[in-house]
Amino acid sequence: MKNQNFYMRVISLLLVILAVLFYNSSMKAQANEKEIAALTDKVDTLQEQQNELLSALETSYVNRMQNQAASAGSGSSDADTAGDDQTTDTSDGNVSDADAENTATADSDNVYKDGTYTGEAEGYGGTIQVEVTLTGDEITSINVVSAPGEDSAYLSQAESVINSILSAQSTDVDTVSGATFSSTGILNAVDAALGKAENS
Numbered sequence: 025m026k027n028q029n030f031y032m033r034v035i036s037l038l039l040v041i042l043a044v045l046f047y048n049s050s051m052k053a054q055a056n057e058k059e060i061a062a063l064t065d066k067v068d069t070l071q072e073q074q075n076e077l078l079s080a081l082e083t084s085y086v087n088r089m090q091n092q093a094a095s096a097g098s099g100s101s102d103a104d105t106a107g108d109d110q111t112t113d114t115s116d117g118n119v120s121d122a123d124a125e126n127t128a129t130a131d132s133d134n135v136y137k138d139g140t141y142t143g144e145a146e147g148y149g150g151t152i153q154v155e156v157t158l159t160g161d162e163i164t165s166i167n168v169v170s171a172p173g174e175d176s177a178y179l180s181q182a183e184s185v186i187n188s189i190l191s192a193q194s195t196d197v198d199t200v201s202g203a204t205f206s207s208t209g210i211l212n213a214v215d216a217a218l219g220k221a222e223n224s
Contacts, residue, residue, distance in 0.1 A: 073148075073205065080146065080208040087215035088196060094135060094222055134161045136221040142169070143217030147182075147209025149173030154210060156217040163193055166214060174206055182206035189214060 140157045150173025157165040166186045171179050182203035189195055195215050200207040 076146065076148075076205060077208070080205070080212060083145070084195075084208065084212050084215065087212065087219065091195075091215070091218060091222075134223060136161055136218065137223055139221065141217040141220045143213040143215065143220065145209045145212030145216055147171060147174050148178060148203075148205035149175060152206070152209040152213050154213040154217060156214055156221070158218075158221050163190060163214075163218075166190065166210075168210065171206075171209075174209075178203045178206045182210055185210055 136158045138159050140155055142153060142155050144151050144153045146152070149171075151170070152168060152174065153170035155165075155167045155169050156163060166189060168179070168183060168186075174182075182200050185197065185200050185207040188197040189211070195211045195218070197211070199211065
């Protein structure tokens, strides 16, 4: 009888140990599955970010090439006008009516029209809309007016690229480290606004 009780206890203990081992192995398997799923999501997110970055860079490059082409065309037009101005001085040293007309034409031949223009581009979390104000071919202010999908911390960091644009008077500036997608969206939105402001 004593032996029988001893064997029953041993068997019960073995069953408990087996149950604990099975529980531990199933918990480890679940943890591994969760970790694999999390890593898969990270890889997918990184691939999506890479695709967005490549698309943004391509768009930015195209916009900059168009702006450079427009600037080059306007520069040669201004040079021609200046040459005309120099040859129309009268002998008494006064500026003729033709010179006055040419000067007025030169003023209207700026690369950009004065005013405030909006532009949109894709940032990290969605569309970013900016307002760009131009006066005499100079960018005087840039404001982000809408960015509903952007994280406020990243957007605030990315907005420092605006100072770089205003200082350089160009969108050919570096993006903000740590907020690359958002700052690229601002640059591309400014490019889009400048495209609307170009003199035809």
